[in-house]
Amino acid sequence: MEKLLKPLRDQIDEIDARILDLLNRRAQVAQEVGHVKNKVDAPIFRPDREAQVLRRIAERNPGPLGNTELQTIFKEIMSACRALEKKIIVAYLGPAGTFSEQAVYRYFGMAVNALPCGSIDEVFRAAEAGTADFGVVPIENSTEGAINRTLDLLMQTPLTIGSEVSIPIQHNLMTLSGKMDGVHTICAHSQALAQCQGWLNQHYPNILRHAVSSNAEAARIASEDVEVAAIAGEMASKRYGLQVVNAHIQDEPQNRTRFAVIGRKETEPSGKDQTSLLLSVQNKAGAVYKMLEPLEKYDVSMTRLESRPAKTGNWEYYFFVDIDGHVREEKVRRALAELKDRVVYFKVLGSYPI
Numbered sequence: 001m002e003k004l005l006k007p008l009r010d011q012i013d014e015i016d017a018r019i020l021d022l023l024n025r026r027a028q029v030a031q032e033v034g035h036v037k038n039k040v041d042a043p044i045f046r047p048d049r050e051a052q053v054l055r056r057i058a059e060r061n062p063g064p065l066g067n068t069e070l071q072t073i074f075k076e077i078m079s080a081c082r083a084l085e086k087k088i089i090v091a092y093l094g095p096a097g098t099f100s101e102q103a104v105y106r107y108f109g110m111a112v113n114a115l116p117c118g119s120i121d122e123v124f125r126a127a128e129a130g131t132a133d134f135g136v137v138p139i140e141n142s143t144e145g146a147i148n149r150t151l152d153l154l155m156q157t158p159l160t161i162g163s164e165v166s167i168p169i170q171h172n173l174m175t176l177s178g179k180m181d182g183v184h185t186i187c188a189h190s191q192a193l194a195q196c197q198g199w200l201n202q203h204y205p206n207i208l209r210h211a212v213s214s215n216a217e218a219a220r221i222a223s224e225d226v227e228v229a230a231i232a233g234e235m236a237s238k239r240y241g242l243q244v245v246n247a248h249i250q251d252e253p254q255n256r257t258r259f260a261v262i263g264r265k266e267t268e269p270s271g272k273d274q275t276s277l278l279l280s281v282q283n284k285a286g287a288v289y290k291m292l293e294p295l296e297k298y299d300v301s302m303t304r305l306e307s308r309p310a311k312t313g314n315w316e317y318y319f320f321v322d323i324d325g326h327v328r329e330e331k332v333r334r335a336l337a338e339l340k341d342r343v344v345y346f347k348v349l350g351s352y353p354i
């Protein structure tokens with residue numbers, strides 16, 4: 001067998017040498033891009049350009065490697081090249097081991113400085129103050145709906161949504177021993193408890209559930225107390241040395257969370273974008289219909305409409321609306337110009353690649 005493998009491995013060695021050379025040539029060009037950008041103080045991270053590179057890879061891919069695998073590889077290549085220009089700092093809802101941390105690396109690749117924050121508010125503050133270049137905040141879960149604190153903060157912040165990333169959320173029940181004997185409390189973030197409610201009612205109806213600030217915090221508590229179990233992702237079980245008792249206990253197998261990447265700069269059009277809006281209308285019959293009419297008129301599709309009561313107490317609602325297209329596209333610009341006159345509150349949260 002070794003005899004048969006030798007010439008094939010020689011081929012792989014030779015190809016690897018070429019890949020190595022090409023990767024470093026690519027990195028050198030990225031460094032030059034960095035010099036050009038530094039001269040005019042242009043942003044290093046360009047989500048629009050990265051989306052285009054990844055799209056082109058998928059379009060040109062003849063196989064046998066799959067598009068998802070190739071895009072993962074190219075994301076890391078860009079992440080490494082970008083870090084040669086500048087290693088960006090990304091704030092997220094910590095501690096380390098949360099799904100938010102996973103979203104940071106999924107989106108930016110491994111060559112970033114991930115900065116854990118104690119709350120969603122702190123993530124916004126870090127990005128607003130410039131302590132971090134970007135923030136990653138959960139915006140919506142497919143089982144539990146909107147993350148209210150994020151939506152409230154998006155109303156107030158001067159930051160814009162520059163990208164989004166969605167990751168599968170798989171919850172595991174874990175303890176130090178890998179067993180549930182003697183466990184009196186299950187700790188997790190309230191969202192995770194809600195997402196696993198059906199399963200917990202069925203399997204452990206009599207064990208106390210205790211909401212804590214994050215699943216990673218739950219894992220930390222469980223790592224110090226044999227009588228406590230945690231619900232958390234795989235990263236947290238590894239980080240805190242816990243054994244999984246039951247894997248994938250979320251009620252919805254396709255459970256995903258969408259994260260917004262927030263920053264101080266708007267994202268340029270990439271050719272395939274969407275725009276997130278925050279709107280409010282007066283509580284009158286037909287007001288929502290009237291608000292959305294310009295979208296139909298200019299053939300702009302709406303991909304999400306979510307309502308949320310305003311805090312003023314007079315039964316007004318805020319609407320989080322996603323539409324296809326970038327604010328700089330003509331038809332979007334026109335539709336929004338008309339829509340603006342029909343609402344009492346209007347804010348573009350950001351345009352970014354789909």
Ligand SMILES: O=C(O)C(=O)C[C@]1(C(=O)O)C=C[C@@H](O)C=C1
Nearest residue numbers: 033044045046049050078081082
């Ligand atoms: O094209 C650029 O603007 C680059 O800086 C290069 C590059 C890349 O590696 O392809 C790196 C970082 C940017 O976010 C986008 C792309």
